[in-house]
Amino acid sequence: MDGNTTGQILLLIFLLSCSAFFSASETALMSISKIRLRHMAENNIKGARTVEKLVNNSNQLLSGILIGNNIVNIGASALATKLAMDFFGAAGVGIATAIMTVLVLVFGEITPKSLAANNSENISFKVSGLITFVIKLLGPVIFIFNKLTNLIIRLIIGRQDNEKPLITEEELKTMVDVSHEEGIIELNEKEMIENVFEFNSLKTKDIMTKRQDIVAININTTYEEIKNVFAKEQYSRIPVYKDDIDNIIGMLYVKDLFHYEGETPFKIEDYMREVFYTYENNSITKLFSSMQKNKITMAVVLNEYAGTEGILTTEDLVEEIIGDIVDELDEHTYYIEQISDKKYLVNGELRIEKLNKYLGTNLQSKYVTTIGGYITEKFGRFPEKGELIEVDNMKFTVKESGRNKIESLFIEIQ
Known part of the structure; x- marks a missing residue:
């Protein structure tokens, strides 16, 4: 075997190694978690921003890797054919094809991709610098191929929407389920996260205390009667109505009664606060935001005819996420x-x-x-x-x- 043949064999090994490199890079970079990558980039982990930049431009990344991989695979096949023909003559073409098929599949595809699938993060960080260089080197070629590919795609299936979310709600729910199954989050944490997803779809009428369950007082109720109602019901605030429950005109807080000293006739109007109204079909997400902004703890829920349908408190809203809240004033545990x-x-x-x-x-x-x-x-x-x-x-x-x-x-x- 002369020096020229030895050089060609070494070059063939190099080209197969390049094929393995491109295959591993493709699998690693295309399967790495974008969420974890974002977290590492925000925490200034070395190399994370380079990998993130590559992954965020997936069309350019994939084109660069595939063009590079095809160049080395075609080069390796041509070189192997020449070597085989030097040794076996015309029969060398078939022999080279058979040998290269096995070599490319085993060493250029299956093995490197299997390794990369199990070590995507580690391999992505190691190959990112060289892949970036290859993409810059092949820039003009990548540009032409991407334009041609996009044209063909538009002719076949029309214009595509490239603005896709990093992760969908269903994928996030699946992540929560898997995290619980693997012991990463507790059951109560899983339930709270699931409640957050459901929260956005709920209407005021879904969680309010309905009309017939409302405890309210008439505007003409005496001071002693009001004290008895608060003592019996153990509420911190109670709606005040005039004539009937459809005409709630204020909210009376038990702490405001402490200001009454008994020197003058008691008038409930002097102590009740303004009412916050909402409608039964309003989103509780928007309602929660409004109640926080206005520092409101109780809202009266109206129906389409402006009649009282129910009441709702910030505690009701919070309980939809974290579960029932029982404080020292609660007389019953709803077990x-x-x-x-x-x-x-x-x-x-x-x-x-x-x-x-x-x-x-x-x-x-x-x-x-x-x-x-x-x-x-x-x-x-x-x-x-x-x-x-x-x-x-x-x-x-x-x-x-x-x-x-x-x-x-x-x-x-x-």
């Missing part, structure tokens, strides 16, 4: 206690939507928000202790009942 495999004990004031979420049921009502109210609605009257009713595949048994409401009940899923 769900599992008694057996398919039997539960629940508080009558538990919201229907919370029960649905916990049990995976689909109970719905246009008129009430609590499970106690829902069962009362189904009976058509206030049920007594021990009475039961079946709804769909569920059996409800009243455990305790007070005056005009169900305190607690058993739920059995059949």
Whole structure:
């Protein structure tokens, strides 16, 4: 074997190595996480911005890699054919084709791409500098090929929208599920994130306290009567109405009553605050923003005829994300206690939507928000202790009942 042949074999090995380099670069750079890359770039990790710049211009990156890879593969095939013909004559063409097919597949494609798929981040950082150089070197060629490719694509499928989001909502939800499955985030964190996604689609009517459950006071109510209402209900503020509940004219805060010294006749108008109104079909995202901006903690929800449909507090809004908030003034805990495999004990004031979420049921009502109210609605009257009713595949048994409401009940899923 003369020196010329040795040089050609070394050149062939070099070209195959270049093929492996381009294949590994393609897989690594096209599969690296853009979100993690953005995080590293913002934290000034060395080389991250170079990789991010390459990845953000994916058309140029892919064209540069493919052009480079094809150049070295064609060069390697031509050189291998020449070497084979020098040794085997005309039969060398077939031999070279067979050998190069195996070599390119094993060493130029499968092996480097498999390695890159499992080490995309590490390899991307190592190859980014050289790939950047190749793209600059092949700049004019890449430009021509990209223009030609874009023209063909437009002729076949029309103009494309290149402005795609970094990640879609569905992909983000999947990431949350996978993160929980792998132990990265806790169940309560997963639920809060899922609640954030649902938050944007909810309307005011979905989470408000409905009209029939509102505790309100008449403008003519006496000071002593008001104190008794606050003491009984344990609320920090209560709506004030004139004539009927459809005409709520103010909000009375319990702390404002401390300013009354009893020296003059009590007038509720002197202590109540302005009402914040919203409508039942308003987005709670926009409502939350408005309530924060105006430092409002309670809103009156109106229907299309400007009648009172319900009330809603900032606590209701926050609970949609983090779950129920129970403070030292709460008289009841709106619990769900599992008694057996398919039997539960629940508080009558538990919201229907919370029960649905916990049990995976689909109970719905246009008129009430609590499970106690829902069962009362189904009976058509206030049920007594021990009475039961079946709804769909569920059996409800009243455990305790007070005056005009169900305190607690058993739920059995059949």
